Amino acid sequence: MSSLKLSSSDFQPLPPSEAVQQISRPSLSYWADAWRRLRENPRAMASLGLITFLLAFVNIGPALWPVDPSAQDLDQIGIGPGADRSVTLAAHFKAWSPQQQSVTLADNDLGFTLATPANTQAVRLAWTATGPARHRLYRNVFDPETTGSLGLPLVDRDQPWFEDRLDLQPGTYYYTLVPLSVDGMETSGAVTLAVDVIRVISIAQALDRGLIDADDTVQLGQRLKLAWHPLGTDYLGRDMLARLMYGGQVSLFIGIFAPLAFVFLGVIYGSVSGFLGGATDQTMMRFADFVVALPFLLFMILFKVIFGIGPGESGIWPMLVAMIILLWPAPARLVRGQILQIREEGYVSASRLLGGTTAYVVGRHMLPNTMGVILVTITFQVPSAIFTEAFLSFIGMGVAPPTPSWGAMCNEGIKSMLTRPHELMFPAMLISITVLAFNLLGDGLRDALDARMRGAE
Amino acid sequence: MMTYFAKRLLLGLVTIWFIASATFFGMHAVPGDPLAGDKAMTPQIRANLEAKYGLDQPLGTQYVIYLGNIARGDFGISYTQENRRVNDIIREHFPISATLGILAIVFAGLGGVLWGALTALYRNQWPDVVIMFAVILGISVPSFVVAAISQWSLVGLNLAAGTTILPIGGWGSVWHMLVPALVLGLSTMAYLTRLMRSSMLEVVGTDYIRTAKAKGLPPTQIFSRHQLRNAILPVITVLGPAIAGITTGGFVVEIVFAIPGLGRYFVQAIQQLDYTVIMGTTVFYGAFLVFMVILVDLFYGLIDPRVRVDQ
Numbered sequence: 091m092s093s094l095k096l097s098s099s100d101f102q103p104l105p106p107s108e109a110v111q112q113i114s115r116p117s118l119s120y121w122a123d124a125w126r127r128l129r130e131n132p133r134a135m136a137s138l139g140l141i142t143f144l145l146a147f148v149n150i151g152p153a154l155w156p157v158d159p160s161a162q163d164l165d166q167i168g169i170g171p172g173a174d175r176s177v178t179l180a181a182h183f184k185a186w187s188p189q190q191q192s193v194t195l196a197d198n199d200l201g202f203t204l205a206t207p208a209n210t211q212a213v214r215l216a217w218t219a220t221g222p223a224r225h226r227l228y229r230n231v232f233d234p235e236t237t238g239s240l241g242l243p244l245v246d247r248d249q250p251w252f253e254d255r256l257d258l259q260p261g262t263y264y265y266t267l268v269p270l271s272v273d274g275m276e277t278s279g280a281v282t283l284a285v286d287v288i289r290v291i292s293i294a295q296a297l298d299r300g301l302i303d304a305d306d307t308v309q310l311g312q313r314l315k316l317a318w319h320p321l322g323t324d325y326l327g328r329d330m331l332a333r334l335m336y337g338g339q340v341s342l343f344i345g346i347f348a349p350l351a352f353v354f355l356g357v358i359y360g361s362v363s364g365f366l367g368g369a370t371d372q373t374m375m376r377f378a379d380f381v382v383a384l385p386f387l388l389f390m391i392l393f394k395v396i397f398g399i400g401p402g403e404s405g406i407w408p409m410l411v412a413m414i415i416l417l418w419p420a421p422a423r424l425v426r427g428q429i430l431q432i433r434e435e436g437y438v439s440a441s442r443l444l445g446g447t448t449a450y451v452v453g454r455h456m457l458p459n460t461m462g463v464i465l466v467t468i469t470f471q472v473p474s475a476i477f478t479e480a481f482l483s484f485i486g487m488g489v490a491p492p493t494p495s496w497g498a499m500c501n502e503g504i505k506s507m508l509t510r511p512h513e514l515m516f517p518a519m520l521i522s523i524t525v526l527a528f529n530l531l532g533d534g535l536r537d538a539l540d541a542r543m544r545g546a547e
Numbered sequence: 548m549m550t551y552f553a554k555r556l557l558l559g560l561v562t563i564w565f566i567a568s569a570t571f572f573g574m575h576a577v578p579g580d581p582l583a584g585d586k587a588m589t590p591q592i593r594a595n596l597e598a599k600y601g602l603d604q605p606l607g608t609q610y611v612i613y614l615g616n617i618a619r620g621d622f623g624i625s626y627t628q629e630n631r632r633v634n635d636i637i638r639e640h641f642p643i644s645a646t647l648g649i650l651a652i653v654f655a656g657l658g659g660v661l662w663g664a665l666t667a668l669y670r671n672q673w674p675d676v677v678i679m680f681a682v683i684l685g686i687s688v689p690s691f692v693v694a695a696i697s698q699w700s701l702v703g704l705n706l707a708a709g710t711t712i713l714p715i716g717g718w719g720s721v722w723h724m725l726v727p728a729l730v731l732g733l734s735t736m737a738y739l740t741r742l743m744r745s746s747m748l749e750v751v752g753t754d755y756i757r758t759a760k761a762k763g764l765p766p767t768q769i770f771s772r773h774q775l776r777n778a779i780l781p782v783i784t785v786l787g788p789a790i791a792g793i794t795t796g797g798f799v800v801e802i803v804f805a806i807p808g809l810g811r812y813f814v815q816a817i818q819q820l821d822y823t824v825i826m827g828t829t830v831f832y833g834a835f836l837v838f839m840v841i842l843v844d845l846f847y848g849l850i851d852p853r854v855r856v857d858q
Contacts, residue, residue, distance in 0.1 A: 380565040385836055387798070388829045389569070391817055395825070396576050477689055484691045485798060485814050497689075504695050504803070508702065518692040526687035 124462070127538040134534020140527040144520075148338030157332040160492050165291065165299065165316055167259075167327040168510045174260065175316040177301075179308055180290035183211045188251045200225070202267045202281040205251065209290040210258045215283070216251040217267055224270040227252055229263055234282055240266045246274075260289040289316075322512050324502060330516055337494035338520060340406060344479045344495075345524070348413040349471035355414060356421030357457070357464060363422070364429030365452060375426065378419035389416055390478065394487050404493040409482065413475060421467050428460040462539035469532035473525040480521055496521045552845065559837045566833035567617055570826050571610055577822075622827030627819045633827035636812060641831070643718060644801070644808035648793050650724055651732035655789065658736040660779060663743020667778075668770070670748065678740065685737030694730045694803040701726060716805040727804045731797060735789045739782055746778040753777075783850070787843035794832065 118126070128134050166175065188205060193216045195201035201218030208214075217225065228234075230241025241264065245252055254265075268280040291314065296302045301314045321330035363374040393412035394405070432438060433456070441451050480497030482488035484504075489495045496517040503514030588596075597603040601612055616623065622633035662682070666675040701715045714723050750756060751774065759769045798810035809828060816824035 380562055383562040383833070383837055384566055384569060385829065385832050388813070388832055389573075391814075392570065392573050392825065392829060395817060395820070396573050473687075480689050481691070481799065484689075485802065487814075487817065500689070500691060500695075504691070507695055507699055511699075514692070514695060518689065518695075521689055522684075522687045522692070525689075526683060529683070529686060 120462075124535075124538045128534055131534045131537065133530050134538070137527040137530035137534070140523065141531065144338065144524055144527070145342065148335050148342055151335040152332070155331055155335065157329045159332040159336040159494055160328060162327040163317055163319070163323055163329070164327050165289070165295075166319060166323050168325050168506065168513070169319065169322050170510065170512045171320060171322045171330075173319075173322060174289075175318060177289045177291045177296075177314050177316050178209070179296060179302075179310055179312045179314060180209060180211065180292060181310055182292045182294065186212065186214055186253050188216050193251075198281050199279050200267055200269065200281045202265075202283050204283065204285055208263075208285045208287045210260060210287055211255070211290055211292075213254040213258065213263065213265070213285055213287060214251070215254065215265060215267075219250040224248055224274070225250075226268045226270055226276060227254075228266040228268070229254065229256075230266070231261065231263060233284075234264055234266055240268075240280075246270065258287055260287055262286050291316075321516055322510075324499070324513050325506055325510070330512070333494045333499060334496070334516055334520060337496050337499050337517065340404070340489055340493060340495040341476055341479055341497065341521070342524070344406060344410060344413075345472050345476035345528075348410050348417075348475045349468045351410070352414045352417040353421045353464060353468050353471065356418040356423075357425050357460075359418060360422035360425030361429050361452060361457065361460075364426035365433065365448070365456070367430070367433075371426070375423070378422050381416065382419045382423075384416065386416055387478075387481070390482060391487050394482070405488065405490040406493070409479065409488060413478065417471070421464065421471075424463060424467060425460055428463055429456055432456050432459050466532060466536045466539060469528055469535050472528040473532075476521060476525055476528075555841050555844070559841050562837050563830070563834045564614075566837075567614065567830045568610075570829045570833075571613055574822055574826055575606065577820075617830060622831070623823040625821055625824050627816075627821045627824075633823050636824060637809060637827065637831055640807060640809040640812050643806060644794065644797050644810055647724060647728055647731060647800070647806065647808060648790070648797060650728035651735070651793050651797075652786070652790060653732075654729055655732035655735035655739055655793070656782070656786065658732070659739025660743055660775075660782060662736070662740040663782075664747055664770075664775060664778070666740065666744045667747030667751070679744075682737040682740050685733050686741075690730065690734060691799045691803060693733055694727075694800050697726055697730050698803060716803075718806050718808075723804075723806075727800045727806060731793055731800045735793060739785070739789070742785060743778060743782055746781045747774060750774050750778045780847075780850075783843065783847055787840040790836070790839045790843075794836070 128138075165177070166173070169175075186206070193203060193205045195216065195218055196203040201216075203216050205214040205216045215227070224246060226246050227244045228240035228242060229244050230237070230239060232239070232241070234240050244254060244256065263285045264282055265285060266280050266282045268276045271277050291299070291301070293302070293308065296308075296314060297304060299316075301316070302308055319329050319331065321334065323329055324333065359374065359378070363371045363378075390409075390412050393415065394408055397408035397411065438451060438455055441455055446454070476496075479488060479495060480500065483495050483497030484501045486501065489498055491498065499517035500514055500521070503510075503512075503517065507514050594603065601609060604612070620634070622637070625631040625633060625636065662678050666678045669675045698715055701713055704713070705711050705715065713726060714720075717723055756769065756773055759773050764772075794810070797808060798814055800806070801808040801811035802814065809832075813825070813828045815821075816828065
């Protein structure tokens with residue numbers, strides 16, 4: 091046992107010190123504390139970053155990628171991202187017949203041959219003049235061997251040659267020639283020819299598109315590059331990237347602004363109702379119940395019909411107004427409940443006792459204490475507003491063409507989903523990412539701001 | 548209980564009256580009128596037609612006639628389709644939507660409870676992570692994209708198999724219903740899974756579960772008799788709003804899968820400005836939803852004695 095030496099000085103009171111009175115850490119306000127908790131949540135921070143990126147994409151993007159979203163590139167319609175954009179300079183198109191030059195027929199049953207190198211101006215086919223007089227020509231973009239279908243019947247032909255100029259795109263086409271009997275029935279002995287079509291452009295067109303200058307020295311067969319579309323083009327040849335940016339402006343504007351507006355309206359309605367209480371409160375809330383009972387999407391559509399869209403209008407404002415009219419009761423109910431609770435709190439009584447006016451008590455004490463709930467509500471309303479916009483545009487009741495929005499782009503893309511999936515996938519992905527980001531941010535905000543809902547996943 | 552039921556029913560009727568009035572005055576605010584068609588007509592013919600349809604009456608009288616007709620369950624005649632009553636249209640097309648909706652609710656309810664219970668049981672283990680990831684996807688991807696992708700997959704499946712395993716659209720057999728109902732129920736299923744998970748996790752920490760464990764009940768029995776039964780209650784409360792979501796969400800699925808349901812018909816009527824069909828369908832759907840919510844609340848009171856509804 092160690093000896094403990096104590097002297098009488100150890101029993102003197104300590105000199106009064108300021109240090110014990112000081113708060114060693116900075117005092118945290120409610121918002122600073124919430125921000126600290128939010129920062130510790132990696133999912134919320136990632137979604138915050140994602141939202142920042144999306145906002146930059148739609149707002150700063152058009153400055154970095156200054157392409158007109160409604161300009162059509164007729165040379166590249168519905169091309170996917172990363173498609174080959176090389177083009178070969180060719181002479182102006184002239185009609186063709188095999189009498190002008192001799193064609194060496196191929197070594198198959200019908201002598202079915204590609205007469206000249208195939209390009210997007212024309213595919214020239216010739217076959218043997220002997221045998222049955224009539225042939226039927228089919229064209230398919232898929233191999234008839236695997237799909238079992240010959241494709242599009244192009245022509246029933248008496249002459250032993252044909253020049254196909256029907257909407258040719260670069261790629262491989264499968265032409266099938268079927269001999270016909272005298273009474274016009276298809277007979278056996280069909281021959282299929284796979285033809286690789288290359289993209290060509292005439293000098294006049296190249297000048298028109300700005301690919302070459304008038305004083306450039308060019309020669310036929312020279313390779314040029316068409317305009318670049320990083321994410322491809324849609325069914326009218328409009329640049330997808332530019333449309334996604336401008337469409338995002340519409341979608342995010344409605345998605346963010348509508349919740350801000352109707353939550354604001356709901357907050358006013360709910361706080362008035364909750365504060366006044368009694369019969370007024372009952373009447374006001376009963377009315378809110380009626381509005382809640384309206385079938386939302388049906389009335390959304392109904393309002394859109396009522397407001398109407400004039401020529402040249404985008405239809406964004408009617409949608410916004412309809413959303414505000416229909417969606418305010420939910421935040422109003424929430425805020426009213428909060429106000430009813432807070433009204434009974436001690437600090438409110440204290441504030442009134444000290445002479446606070448009604449407006450002061452509501453503005454200074456009650457609303458700030460419901461702010462957390464309100465913010466969480468807004469965040470969770472953003473995804474549903476974006477969904478509503480997308481849904482309405484999808485069924486053709488949303489923004490009016492040519493105004494792009496992600497929902498409207500999905501609506502256009504779904505029609506050619508099988509052949510050009512990128513037109514549907516890009517806007518759909520952006521909608522999904524946005525909704526996901528706001529949902530995750532809402533979860534994080536709820537955890538950070540609202541102690542009562544914490545952990546209630 | 549009975550007075551409560553009567554009160555709810557009365558309030559429901561008032562709500563339906565509100566919906567009908569909002570629809571009526573809303574539609575009358577639309578510029579143009581149903582007789583302004585492609586064909587030019589002389590003022591006499593127009594006056595005759597207006598007299599025939601009661602359109603020459605003052606708005607107040609029209610409103611009273613309209614309410615009277617609705618009270619008798621008569622929604623009028625279609626403006627764009629010859630000799631078709633709105634009642635017939637609803638009678639013909641609503642059962643299809645309802646079948647699809649019920650199937651979707653069953654999918655969503657069963658799936659939500661099952662997946663939610665699984666995630667809570669295997670909390671923070673791989674089944675939880677995988678299912679919750681799928682849930683986030685289900686909540687974030689718009690229904691029309693899910694519908695489009697699933698139809699696309701069906702096309703691929705049928706091509707790969709060489710025959711039609713599942714039809715890619717249309718209506719008729721049970722096989723036509725499977726995929727659309729699944730797609731329709733998907734987002735509700737995701738939502739219910741989330742709800743079920745948190746409710747299960749809450750139940751796990753309660754005293755009665757500890758008591759059940761202390762009594763030595765086997766875990767399977769605790770799970771099925773105590774946890775599941777108690778955790779399922781919040782799921783039932785949201786079924787009412789979920790039915791609302793599924794009936795209107797049906798629009799998209801019906802359009803994508805070419806199902807002749809009422810939702811698709813409604814969208815078509817909107818595009819053709821078929822006033823009576825729009826009004827009739829809206830009021831019908833509104834009334835349907837109001838009664839569904841009342842029904843779910845009553846059902847909830849029946850299965851949970853704690854909520855003997857006297858609030």
